[in-house]
Amino acid sequence: MRDYLYREPIDEFPVAMAYVPWQRFKGICENLEKGYLDGTIFPELNKPFTGRRCCKG
Numbered sequence: 001m002r003d004y005l006y007r008e009p010i011d012e013f014p015v016a017m018a019y020v021p022w023q024r025f026k027g028i029c030e031n032l033e034k035g036y037l038d039g040t041i042f043p044e045l046n047k048p049f050t051g052r053r054c055c056k057g
Contacts, residue, residue: 026043026044027043029042
């Protein structure tokens with residue numbers, strides 16, 4: 001029988017560190033309705049999913 005009450009010893013894991021570069025605000029989309037449909041009104045953040053890998057290989 002499987003023990004579903006098993007918990008990971010979270011205190012033993014190292015603390016994570018994140019790197020988040022500064023983003024520069026250049027303005028918002030002129031067409032706010034299109035920006036809303038794209039999921040962002042900031043052109044710099046509009047990165048549609050193309051279904052391909054980002055790495056060359």
